[in-house]
Amino acid sequence: MxxxxxxxxxxxxxxxxxxxxxxxxxxxxxxxxxxxxxxxxxxxxxxxxxxxxxxxxxxxxxLEPGNDGEWLQPVPLVSITADPGMRLAISGDDREETLEYGTEMMAWTKRVIDRSSLADSELVFVGYGIVAPEYGWDDYAGVDVAGKTVVMLVNDPGYATGDPAHFNGRAMTYYGRWTYKFEEAGRQGVAGALIIHETDAAGYPWEVVASSWSGPQFGLVAEDANLSRPAVEGWLTLDAAAALFERAGLDLATLSGRAVREDFQAASLGLAASLEIRNTIERSTSHNVVGRLxxxxxxxxxxxxxxxxxxxxxxxxxxxxxxxxxxxxxxxxxxxxxxxxxxxxxxxxxxxxxxxxxxxxxxxxxxxxxxxxxxxxxxxxxxxxxxxxxxxxxxxxxxxxxxxxxxxxxxxxxxxxxxxxxxxxxxxxxxxxxxxxxxxxxxxxxxxxxxxxxxxxxxxxxxxxxxxxxxxxxxxxxxxxxxxxxxxxxxxxxxxxxxxxxxxxxxxxxxxxxxxxxxxxxxxxxxxxxxxxxxxxxxxxx
Missing domain, CATH: 3.40.630.10 (Zn peptidases)
Known part of the structure; x- marks a missing residue:
C-alpha cells in the first residue's frame, strides 16, 4: 500500500x-x-x-501476443436490431396517444428473441428506481411492479439535492447509471422500464440517446437469452414524460421533488403502455486485442x-x-x-x-x-x-x-x-x-x-x-x-x-x-x- x-x-x-x-x-x-x-x-x-x-x-x-500466443481474444456477441417503425401507445381515460420513436422515445429489448412487447402494461412512477440498503433506500418498497412498466428519473437523489450527505451529493453513484436502473427493474420483475431523460442529469443531450440506442445493439451472448431482463427497456424525452404525467393528472416536477426523500412512495399513473418490438438477430464474434511485455x-x-x-x-x-x-x-x-x-x-x-x-x-x-x-x-x-x-x-x-x-x-x-x-x-x-x-x-x-x-x-x-x-x-x-x-x-x-x-x-x-x-x-x-x-x-x- x-x-x-x-x-x-x-x-x-x-x-x-x-x-x-x-x-x-x-x-x-x-x-x-x-x-x-x-x-x-x-x-x-x-x-x-x-x-x-x-x-x-x-x-x-x-510486444508479444498476449492471449496464449494470439493477439486476439474472441468476444462472442449478439446483435439485436429493432425495427424503428415501432410506436409506444399510451392508453387510458378513453383515448390512446402514441409516442414517436427517435424524437419522443427510444425503446429496445435485450431479450434475444424475434419479438418482445408490452400489452396494456400499467405505468408506475418509481422515483429513481433504486434499492440501496447502505443508504436505507428502496424506491420499490410497498409496491408490486411485476408485469408493469416502471418510469424512472435519471441519476440519483444526491444529484438533485446537491447534499454531500445524501448518496454522494452531486457525484453520481452507480445507482444513478442507466445500466443499474434497468438491471434493478429486471430484478423487480417488471415488463417494461423507461428512464426520463434530462440533459444535465444524464450528462449528454437527447441526440446521444437517439444515436446510441438505434441500429444494431450488441450484447454478450447469455445462456438464458437474457429473458431475465425486462421485455422492453427505453428512454422518454423530458417533454414527452411531462405531458404523460400531465395527462395522468400528475405533475412531474412535484413527484420528482418527492422522489429525493426516503419516504417516497411509488405512484401509478393510471395509464397503460403497449409496444411491439420486432428484432433482427445476428450472432457474431468481435475481438479484444492483447499485447504482452x-x-x-x-x-x-x-x-x-x-x-x-x-x-x-x-x-x-x-x-x-x-x-x-x-x-x-x-x-x-x-x-x-x-x-x-x-x-x-x-x-x-x-x-x-x-x-x-x-x-x-x-x-x-x-x-x-x-x-x-x-x-x-x-x-x-x-x-x-x-x-x-x-x-x-x-x-x-x-x-x-x-x-x-x-x-x-x-x-x-x-x-x-x-x-x-x-x-x-x-x-x-x-x-x-x-x-x-x-x-x-x-x-x-x-x-x-x-x-x-x-x-x-x-x-x-x-x-x-x-x-x-x-x-x-x-x-x-x-x-x-x-x-x-x-x-x-x-x-x-x-x-x-x-x-x-x-x-x-x-x-x-x-x-x-x-x-x-x-x-x-x-x-x-x-x-x-x-x-x-x-x-x-x-x-x-x-
Whole structure:
C-alpha cells in the first residue's frame, strides 16, 4: 500500500518518456479516425482494419501476443436490431396517444428473441428506481411492479439535492447509471422500464440517446437469452414524460421533488403502455486485442493499460456525413495505448512485472469487451496489480492540472500524485462528478471485480488560457461532437497536453511494474470487499 503523495521508486527512464511524442500519437489518431476505418464498429470492415492495425502496431512496439500466443481474444456477441417503425401507445381515460420513436422515445429489448412487447402494461412512477440498503433506500418498497412498466428519473437523489450527505451529493453513484436502473427493474420483475431523460442529469443531450440506442445493439451472448431482463427497456424525452404525467393528472416536477426523500412512495399513473418490438438477430464474434511485455522478475504479476478501440460505425440513413469517426472517442486513447506500449517495448530491460496492453471492443455498446475480459481474463485478476484506462485524450494543449475520475478511491492516487508533483502540475477531482464517468468506461469492469483502477481525464486549467477556456472546450465537445459524425481528427489539434498526460501514465505504470507493492481500494470504497476477498485466496505470482 502506498500513502497518497509518497513517491515510489524508481523513476522512469528519460529516453522512454521522450519516445512518447506528438508525431507518433498524431499518426495513429489520423489512421484510426480516418473514413477508411468506417467508424470502427464491432463486427464490420472497420473492425477488421482496426484489429489488424493494432496487432501490427503492438508487434512493432516490441510486444508479444498476449492471449496464449494470439493477439486476439474472441468476444462472442449478439446483435439485436429493432425495427424503428415501432410506436409506444399510451392508453387510458378513453383515448390512446402514441409516442414517436427517435424524437419522443427510444425503446429496445435485450431479450434475444424475434419479438418482445408490452400489452396494456400499467405505468408506475418509481422515483429513481433504486434499492440501496447502505443508504436505507428502496424506491420499490410497498409496491408490486411485476408485469408493469416502471418510469424512472435519471441519476440519483444526491444529484438533485446537491447534499454531500445524501448518496454522494452531486457525484453520481452507480445507482444513478442507466445500466443499474434497468438491471434493478429486471430484478423487480417488471415488463417494461423507461428512464426520463434530462440533459444535465444524464450528462449528454437527447441526440446521444437517439444515436446510441438505434441500429444494431450488441450484447454478450447469455445462456438464458437474457429473458431475465425486462421485455422492453427505453428512454422518454423530458417533454414527452411531462405531458404523460400531465395527462395522468400528475405533475412531474412535484413527484420528482418527492422522489429525493426516503419516504417516497411509488405512484401509478393510471395509464397503460403497449409496444411491439420486432428484432433482427445476428450472432457474431468481435475481438479484444492483447499485447504482452513479460516481466523480467515476476511475470505472474501484471499491470494492465487499456483503451477501447470501437466506435459507432456508419449510419447510411444520415444525409451527408454517415461516418462516426470517433476521433477523440477513442482513437486518441488507442493511439496513446500504442505510444505507451512502444515506450515499454523500447526499454533495455523489461520491468519486473508483466505489462499487458488491452484494446477492447464494444465499449459503446455497454463496456462489453472489457466485461468479457473480466469474465475470461488472460491474466488472473488476483495477480493483476492495477488497471490504467485511457478514454479520450486532451486535444487542446498543455494543462496545469490533470483530472482523476474517482479521486480518493484507491492507493493509485498516490502514485499519480508523485509524478504529477514532479512535473509541476496538480491533480483535481472530476469537475463533472454528476455525470458518473467512473462507471462509463472500461476500467469499471476491473473495478467492480476488485482490481484497483486509475482513470484520468484532461485537466481544465489551460497553461495559457486558464480554466474558463478549458471548461468551454469540454462543453463544446459534449454539445457539438460527442457521439456525432463531427468527432473527426483535426490536424490543428494541440496534442502537447495529451503527450504530457501519457508520460505521466507511463511513469505510474513503470513504478508499479518495477515495485513490489499491491495498491488497494481505500477503506469504505464499494470495491474494497471484492479485492480483499480476491487477495485472500491469491497464491504466489510466479
Amino acid at each position: 502506498v500513502p497518497a503523495g509518497c513517491a515510489p521508486d524508481p523513476e522512469a527512464p528519460a529516453d522512454a518518456l521522450q519516445g512518447i511524442d506528438d508525431a507518433g500519437l498524431r499518426e495513429h489518431i489520423a489512421v484510426l479516425a480516418s473514413d477508411e476505418f468506417e467508424g470502427r464498429a464491432p463486427v464490420s470492415r472497420g473492425e477488421e482494419l482496426t484489429i489488424a492495425y493494432l496487432a501490427e502496431a503492438f508487434g512493432a512496439a516490441g 513479460a516481466g523480467a522478475d515476476r511475470p505472474g504479476e501484471a499491470i494492465v493499460y487499456m483503451a477501447h478501440w470501437d466506435h459507432l460505425g456508419k449510419d447510411e440513413t444520415l444525409e451527408g456525413d454517415e461516418i462516426y469517426n470517433g476521433a477523440l472517442d477513442n482513437a486518441t486513447g488507442v493511439a496513446g495505448l500504442i505510444e505507451i506500449a512502444a515506450a515499454f517495448g523500447g526499454l533495455e530491460r523489461p520491468p519486473a512485472r508483466t505489462v499487458l496492453f488491452l484494446a477492447v471492443t464494444a465499449e459503446e455498446q455497454g463496456l462489453l469487451g472489457s466485461d468479457h475480459y473480466g469474465e475470461y481474463p488472460v491474466h488472473p485478476l488476483d495477480r493483476t496489480v492495477a488497471a490504467i484506462n485511457m478514454d479520450g485524450l486532451n486535444t487542446v494543449g498543455p494543462m496545469n492540472d490533470i483530472t482523476v475520475v474517482g479521486l480518493g478511491n484507491s492507493d493509485l492516487d498516490g502514485y499519480l500524485e508523485a509524478v504529477v508533483s514532479a512535473a509541476g502540475r496538480v491533480i483535481r477531482p472530476d469537475p463533472e462528478p454528476e455525470k458518473g464517468f467512473f462507471y462509463r468506461s472500461d476500467h469499471f469492469n476491473f473495478a467492480k471485480r476488485g482490481v484497483p483502477a486509475l482513470y484520468t481525464d484532461s485537466g481544465i486549467d489551460h497553461v495559457e488560457r486558464g480554466e474558463s477556456y478549458g471548461r468551454r472546450m469540454r462543453e463544446a465537445y459534449t454539445a457539438e461532437r460527442y457521439h456525432k459524425p463531427t468527432d473527426e481528427y483535426d490536424p490543428t489539434w494541440d496534442l502537447d497536453g495529451a503527450v504530457d498526460d501519457l508520460r505521466l501514465l507511463f511513469e505510474v505504470g513503470y513504478r508499479l511494474a518495477q515495485g513490489a507493492e499491491w495498491p488497494t481500494w481505500r477503506e469504505g470504497n464499494e470495491f474494497r470487499a471484492a479485492r480483499d476477498q480476491m487477495m485472500e485466496g491469491a497464491g504466489g505470482g510466479d
